Amino acid sequence: MILVGDDPASKVYVNNKKKACEYIGIKSFEYLLPAETSETELLELIDRLNSDPEVSGILCQLPLPGHIDETVVINAIAPSKDVDAFHPVNVGKIMTGDYDFVPCTPAGVMELIKESGVDVEGKECVVVGRSNIVGKPMAMLLLHKNGTVTICHSRTANLAEKTKNADVLVAAVGIPNFIKGDMIKPGAVVIDVGINRVAPKKLVGDVEFETAEKVAAAITPVPGGVGPMTIAMLMKNTVKAAVKQNECE
Numbered sequence: 001m002i003l004v005g006d007d008p009a010s011k012v013y014v015n016n017k018k019k020a021c022e023y024i025g026i027k028s029f030e031y032l033l034p035a036e037t038s039e040t041e042l043l044e045l046i047d048r049l050n051s052d053p054e055v056s057g058i059l060c061q062l063p064l065p066g067h068i069d070e071t072v073v074i075n076a077i078a079p080s081k082d083v084d085a086f087h088p089v090n091v092g093k094i095m096t097g098d099y100d101f102v103p104c105t106p107a108g109v110m111e112l113i114k115e116s117g118v119d120v121e122g123k124e125c126v127v128v129g130r131s132n133i134v135g136k137p138m139a140m141l142l143l144h145k146n147g148t149v150t151i152c153h154s155r156t157a158n159l160a161e162k163t164k165n166a167d168v169l170v171a172a173v174g175i176p177n178f179i180k181g182d183m184i185k186p187g188a189v190v191i192d193v194g195i196n197r198v199a200p201k202k203l204v205g206d207v208e209f210e211t212a213e214k215v216a217a218a219i220t221p222v223p224g225g226v227g228p229m230t231i232a233m234l235m236k237n238t239v240k241a242a243v244k245q246n247e248c249e
């Protein structure tokens with residue numbers, strides 16, 4: 001795990017991932033680098049980790065400081081160790097459906113859906129948000145399960161009309177309490193990916209839970225919903241990477 005700089009939220013995420021590794025018996029190595037680390041220095045470290053047989057998975061916590069190009073860094077991680085599934089090779093594999101690693105947050109959402117006994121086949125699935133790490137891969141995974149998928153974003157016209165049509169609604173917007181109960185179809189399954197800090201010790205999602213839970217058949221809480229699933233899926237990808245790398249030897 002590489003963390004550049006001291007963003008407090010990133011520190012919490014890295015710490016939670018470290019605890020999960022300890023819990024399941026994965027050895028984790030932390031590289032806590034100062035904010036002024038150069039792109040070259042970071043790339044050198046990634047290069048070393050890429051060729052270190054002791055390392056099965058590499059995670060570089062985003063966001064990176066402004067002087068470092070995130071795309072260059074993501075592209076530098078060996079696809080076989082890219083347990084976040086951000087490398088273009090792994091992104092491309094998600095498009096075709098022939099993938100080793102699934103990005104952790106969308107994978108966690110799919111796991112929640114599956115474990116709740118919800119079948120998305122033939123259902124109207126609406127994803128609000130089109131980021132590369134959540135919205136887009138989320139839409140692909142729902143499509144692979146034969147959902148009829150609509151992706152909404154900041155320029156979508158008549159958003160509520162689209163969300164009210166959703167049997168399965170995934171919110172990944174980053175705006176506190178953005179989706180209200182009256183934007184949800186009665187009986188819908190609502191997955192809230194958002195993590196928004198509204199006070200020093202208060203996190204809320206992108207869905208207004210109080211109004212939404214009255215309408216939805218099932219809804220995930222924040223905190224305690226998608227967040228822990230994301231970490232669980234990271235562990236799964238890391239185990240997969242280790243198994244795959246050892247098979248090849």
Ligand code: NAD
Binds near residue numbers: 133174193
């Ligand atoms: P992002 O900022 O990259 O993307 C947000 C998306 O929301 C954009 O695609 C944008 O088009 C859309 N959007 C913005 N305003 C909108 C509007 N008014 N109407 C409709 N769409 C709008 O964010 P992200 O990285 O995808 O993360 C989204 C949220 O999920 C954040 O709260 C983030 O903290 C959270 N997140 C949670 C986890 C987890 O493990 N639970 C993981 C990653 C991100």
